[in-house]
Each structure stands twice: as C-alpha cells, then as structure tokens.
Amino acid sequence: MRSSYIWALLIMVAIGGWLASGQVIIGGQGDKPGPSDAVEAADGALPVDADASDDSKPFRVRVRTLSAIDRTAELKIRGRTEADQRVELRAQTAGLVERIDAQKGASVKAGEVICKLEAGSRDAHLLRAQAGVEQAQLDYDGASQLSEKGYAAESRVRATKAALDAARATLSEMKLDMERTSLQAPFDGVIDDIPAKIGTLLNVGDLCAEIVAADPLLVVARVSERDVGKLEVGMPGTARLVTGDTAEGTVRYIAPSADEATRTFRIELEVDNADHKLRDGVTSEIAIPLETTKAHRFSPAILTLDDKGVMGVRTVDDDNRVGFEPVKILGNEDGTIWVSGLPERVTVITVGQEYVIPGELVEPVFETARNDTQAGAAASEGVAGDVAR
Incomplete structure (x- = not known):
C-alpha cells in the first residue's frame, strides 16, 4: 500500500510541474512565420535580417507589378474533316462493264469517263x-x-x-x-472506291464508283447553345488536325436549328485543299478568334481564396497595405492562366499571400524577372512564382 501512495504522489507532482510551466500547445495553431520566412522558403537568395523575427516589423512578402495586355479570346471546338461533296456514281442503263478508265485514289476532272458500258x-x-x-x-x-x-x-x-x-x-x-453507257465524274474530285469490275453486269442503279470533292474541304463541328451566338458566317478560323497539319479557312455555315438529341449546332469551316493533302474524316480542332479584351496573365500558383471562398489574388497598394481582388479565369496557356477583373496595373503578392489578410501592413519585396522555365519549375514545387508576360 505504501508503494501505491508513493507512485500516486509522484504522478501528482509531475502533473503539477507541467501545469506550472505554462507550455500548453493548442492543436492546429502555431506561431506565424517570421517576416522573411515565407519569402525565404520560396527563394533562398533573399537576405535574412538578424531581427527578422521581431513582431514589430511588417511581414515580408514577394510581389510583382502586372500590366493588362490585349488578349483575343478563342472558341475551340472539336470536330472532323469532311468532303464538301460525296457522290455515288450509279448506272442509269443496263450493260456489261467494257472498261474502267480510273483507279482508286486518282484525281479526276468533271466529265471524265470512269466506267464504260458495252x-x-x-x-x-x-x-x-x-x-x-x-x-x-x-x-x-x-x-x-x-x-x-x-x-x-x-x-x-x-x-x-x-x-x-x-x-x-x-x-x-x-x-x-x-x-x-459512259459514266462520267459529275465534278472535280478524287475516286474513293470503284466496286465495279470489267465484265460484270451493271443494272440500273448499280454502283460504279464513289467520288469525293476534296477541294475545298470542310471541317465540321458542333457548337453549344451558349457559344453559337458568338459566331457569324464569314469569320476566320484555324483547323488543327491530329496529323499535325493546319489550315486557315472561314465559317461558311451555321445551322439555324439545334440537333434534337445533343442540343448543339452544326458549323462548317471551309478550308483550301488544292493539293489534296488534307484527308476526309480526320479528327480536328477548330479555333475561331472572338473579341479582344484586356486581361492579365500569370502563374495559377498566385491564386488564393478569401474568407468567403471567392477566388482572387492578394494585392499591395501604394501604402503597402494588403488588398484582395476577385478574378475570373478566362483560359489557360502554356502553364499560365488568363484572368479578368484586375485593374489595368496592379501589384500582386506572389509569395506569402496565404500569411496575410486585407488591410495588413507588409514589407513588399519586388521579385526579379525570371524566365518561363524557372518560373514553371518553381510553381511545380509549390512556390508562388509569377510568370506573367
């Protein structure tokens, strides 16, 4: 029994000593980084002051001044190439095939004889x-x-x-x-197939050949209800094929009514194909330039959220006070994003934005220009590197 009393007394003394020390750590909360800690973590090249941990000094953040630039919005749609015309050349009278004057894949002119009947x-x-x-x-x-x-x-x-x-x-x-008895090509095109054979009997309606008009070539796609109003016949566009080929053209047709199943509208981009290099049925992407507006471009790592969950960027004004500007993402390009909603010229926090709040006084450190490769590597490592161009 005496041993039990001794152990109980020792435990009570230990608890009392711990409480008296005042070293109580509340879970999930810690000290705010020193004024240079956030910047140091992102870029060790900045100097460290001996008294950097002094709470009386403003928190140090890295910033960059951005200027709005012209951005031409593009509507990009997935589609495929399609021949402008495709016809099945069929016999209009019965007879034996005497000769065939063309072969598959050959280019023909309007009026050329393809199949000749006896x-x-x-x-x-x-x-x-x-x-x-x-x-x-x-x-x-x-x-x-x-x-x-x-x-x-x-x-x-x-x-x-x-x-x-x-x-x-x-x-x-x-x-x-x-x-x-002479089955002729109705237009300039390319022979896609010739199922008829010499010596076979073609009755009325039997197929001699299939001909496609390869020039001009169409790139067809389906546009959503939201975007169809942005397009007009005659607008320029660029088709990028999965083969790596590109072709410039113009919008020649926009469907007046939507497809009942998909609620999308068919559009046709007409492109030149005089050399017959582009083929029918190839997956493509159509890019149609729309209006030009002012926008800012930078690394997505700069983005942050306010207390209400609104996406934006932290800014610094002329008095070195932190602000918050909500933004709208317009698109992405080469690892960067385009946004609207910012002033023409604005200074944004690129490192340390998560440690400050609007109205707080900070010490801005303007970052030096870096090339895109370095900025992209920094962003991939979690560093809020600005790659605005």
Missing part, C-alpha cells in the same frame, strides 16, 4: 430511230404540200406531224441511252 444493240437501235425520223419527215413534208394544193385533208397533215414528233422523241431517247 453499247450492245444500241447502235442498231440508234440507226433505226434515225431512219424513222427521216421517213416521218418525208411523210410530213408530202402531206403538207398536198394540203397546200387542196389534195389532202388537214387531219392528214396533223397525223404526219405527230408521227414525226414521236420519231424524234425515240431518236432522242436512243441517243440518251447511248450516252449513259
């Missing part, structure tokens, strides 16, 4: 039709002369005239059928 008995039918016209013409001329002399009735003249018209119609039909 004439067969069409030559004989054509001669018969021509003879029928000649005979009908003689009958009509004779009836007309007799009618003028009073030896033939007017009805006889009309009958021979009708026979002449019928013979001429038959001849025209025979000529057209003969012409249809």
Whole structure:
C-alpha cells in the first residue's frame, strides 16, 4: 500500500510541474512565420535580417507589378474533316462493264469517263430511230404540200406531224441511252472506291464508283447553345488536325436549328485543299478568334481564396497595405492562366499571400524577372512564382 501512495504522489507532482510551466500547445495553431520566412522558403537568395523575427516589423512578402495586355479570346471546338461533296456514281442503263478508265485514289476532272458500258444493240437501235425520223419527215413534208394544193385533208397533215414528233422523241431517247453507257465524274474530285469490275453486269442503279470533292474541304463541328451566338458566317478560323497539319479557312455555315438529341449546332469551316493533302474524316480542332479584351496573365500558383471562398489574388497598394481582388479565369496557356477583373496595373503578392489578410501592413519585396522555365519549375514545387508576360 505504501508503494501505491508513493507512485500516486509522484504522478501528482509531475502533473503539477507541467501545469506550472505554462507550455500548453493548442492543436492546429502555431506561431506565424517570421517576416522573411515565407519569402525565404520560396527563394533562398533573399537576405535574412538578424531581427527578422521581431513582431514589430511588417511581414515580408514577394510581389510583382502586372500590366493588362490585349488578349483575343478563342472558341475551340472539336470536330472532323469532311468532303464538301460525296457522290455515288450509279448506272442509269443496263450493260456489261467494257472498261474502267480510273483507279482508286486518282484525281479526276468533271466529265471524265470512269466506267464504260458495252453499247450492245444500241447502235442498231440508234440507226433505226434515225431512219424513222427521216421517213416521218418525208411523210410530213408530202402531206403538207398536198394540203397546200387542196389534195389532202388537214387531219392528214396533223397525223404526219405527230408521227414525226414521236420519231424524234425515240431518236432522242436512243441517243440518251447511248450516252449513259459512259459514266462520267459529275465534278472535280478524287475516286474513293470503284466496286465495279470489267465484265460484270451493271443494272440500273448499280454502283460504279464513289467520288469525293476534296477541294475545298470542310471541317465540321458542333457548337453549344451558349457559344453559337458568338459566331457569324464569314469569320476566320484555324483547323488543327491530329496529323499535325493546319489550315486557315472561314465559317461558311451555321445551322439555324439545334440537333434534337445533343442540343448543339452544326458549323462548317471551309478550308483550301488544292493539293489534296488534307484527308476526309480526320479528327480536328477548330479555333475561331472572338473579341479582344484586356486581361492579365500569370502563374495559377498566385491564386488564393478569401474568407468567403471567392477566388482572387492578394494585392499591395501604394501604402503597402494588403488588398484582395476577385478574378475570373478566362483560359489557360502554356502553364499560365488568363484572368479578368484586375485593374489595368496592379501589384500582386506572389509569395506569402496565404500569411496575410486585407488591410495588413507588409514589407513588399519586388521579385526579379525570371524566365518561363524557372518560373514553371518553381510553381511545380509549390512556390508562388509569377510568370506573367
């Protein structure tokens, strides 16, 4: 029992001594870094004052003065290339394929023969039709002369005239059928496929070849309801293909109504493809420049939040007092962001913004210019390096 009393007494003495020392640490709270600690952590090149930890001195932060620059907003849309025209060249009369005058992938001009069908008995039918016209013409001329002399009735003249018209119609039909044995390209383009083979029979409607118009080429995409109002026919645009090719063009079509399923609007960018280098069906991105506005560009590491969760940047005024300016992100480019909402010229805190509050007096240290590579490396390591350009 005496041993238990001794241990209890020792524990009480230890607790009393700890309470008397006053060294109580409240969880989650610590001392604010010294005036140069934040800057030192980001860039060891700055000097350290011997009395830097003196609470009477303003907190030291690193700053940079930014100026607004012109930024042309771009609407970027994913799409694909598409031939301006695509036609299936089909037989309009029946016949055996006598020859094929083109091959897949070849460029053709409008009017060039692609498939030639055998004439067969069409030559004989054509001669018969021509003879029928000649005979009908003689009958009509004779009836007309007799009618003028009073030896033939007017009805006889009309009958021979009708026979002449019928013979001429038959001849025209025979000529057209003969012409249809030559299947010709309807426009300048490229042969995409030729399923017909020499010696095979093509009936009316059977496919001879598929032809696509490769110049101009279209880049088609779907635009959301929110963005379609920003576009107009005739606006310039740039198409960037996954193949690495780029092409300049103009917007030639904007759908007047949305697709019922996706609620998006079809647009077409027409680009030049005279050398047929660009292919149909390639995934692309269309970039269309919109309005030009003033904006600031810097590293996203500078951004912070205020007490209400609003995103912005901490600033320093002429009296070295901290302020807060909310911003709106407009876009990103090469590891930096574009924002609006800031004054034309503003001094922002690039290091130490998380340790100060609006209205606080600080000691600003203007950072030296660094190249983009160094600034990007600093930002990736958690340093609020400004890479404004």
